Amino acid sequence: METNRRALLQGFTGAALLAPYLALEKAMAAEPAKAPHGTSPDHMAGMAEMEKVLGPGLYGQEKVALLIYPKFTALDLVGPHYFFACMFGAKVHLVTTEKDLSPVASDLGLAISPTVTMADAPKDLDVLFIPGGTEGTLGVMGRADTMDWVKDRASRAKHITSVCTGSMVLAKAGLLKGKRATSHWVTRDVLTDFGAIPVNERVVKDGNILTGAGVSSGLDFAIALVEMLRGKPYAEGLMLQAEYAPEPPFKGGTLATTTPDVAKMMDDMFKPVGAMFKAMAAG
């Protein structure tokens, strides 16, 4: 049974939490005398400890799809990806809106390789996730092929999720009507134009819809979702693995808490962006 379980876990992405064990096992097999720590019985004890602490949360086979489109914001996606891909047995797909699997450049020029096209992505998802952006997100909201795909996968997905202006994509697809949701602070109130109810919270849950605020909220969002999927001990384990005990060097990060002249400058600078998203509600 141990062997079956190992094979199952190795066959999927998300084996990061197990990687140390596998590496150790490999090292021991190659040079038993040089095994840096532990022995096979220790190893087995470790697996037993994990089963005890994590309970049924240790096991899962979630299908997770993260959408990638030209000029998406990479950090919106890579934060959640870390936590999702560390769920044993989960399969994380990076779904491109483009024709082939060429790397897709983010708004800041960081290009990430997708793993599957929209057409080939699994039909029935546990998690549908949309990252945000500015120009790129507006572009996707105007594309019939992408919006059709989002609507189709959302119609069966167990969890419909977003970070940042990713919620604008969900809104444009008509998925947030009458729902409580959040977005980047620039576009949060624009949710109203799509019939949603904007909520000024970091992570907002309404039924099977989970939305995060701007960019960095993806970490808080993902931990909340891992808790929903695998239970609290699993989420706590990943928080510790990511050493997620944030200490911003100074106050800020919201219009209400940052220095007033910085708040005004940024608000003025991003007003046109908010207006562009608002204009998408009419079309």
Add this chain to the structure above:
Amino acid sequence: METNRRALLQGFTGAALLAPYLALEKAMAAEPAKAPHGTSPDHMAGMAEMEKVLGPGLYGQEKVALLIYPKFTALDLVGPHYFFACMFGAKVHLVTTEKDLSPVASDLGLAISPTVTMADAPKDLDVLFIPGGTEGTLGVMGRADTMDWVKDRASRAKHITSVCTGSMVLAKAGLLKGKRATSHWVTRDVLTDFGAIPVNERVVKDGNILTGAGVSSGLDFAIALVEMLRGKPYAEGLMLQAEYAPEPPFKGGTLATTTPDVAKMMDDMFKPVGAMFKAMAAG
């Protein structure tokens, strides 16, 4: 002069903060009647406001190199990348340890496209940055070509930096001898084996060396570095743009603060990893 400045900024990465202005300008040029907000005078007023609030921090031409190697931890790098690439005028290079510019897969299978090889990367850097990982980081520490490159660029870099076990790479290159530094909690005490002084803090500065703790500390680390490079208002502006006002859904993220049985499980699980890094100090 306005035109010169625009050309300068557009020629580099890091124009994200300016993107809304540029997008607006483009939209207005295409369809003046549909300009969603503001006018050209407003736009110019925005630039003036930025100059007033950000001061000299608005301008810079930093050369930043982020190392990418097989099985690096993507979130270690993508957090800092966001903040660095949002510095107007800065040029951010993704430097691969491999022979060509093929995408490099992270420990969790997220492949990122490098922009330059080690050989072609700028010689004189403002920022040298090394992300962490486990197996992949151990691999890089054992590679003469990579260690030679790190030593060479560090010898002239204005800031030598890392997140997570990236500090193990700096340590292996002999750059942390007698220096205060941090690392992922699993390897923090291993710094001693390389002659460094481990410090249990989120971000540690010693002279021109800035190291961050595990994975998610990259956000705190990067904001601290942006403050050093561009001043506090700029860093506050980016914190607000990233909506960095973290709210972990529950307590944890360190051995001391998480649930005791989760702490024990994770500590037991990662002990072999710590031992593998320790073994690299001897070699």
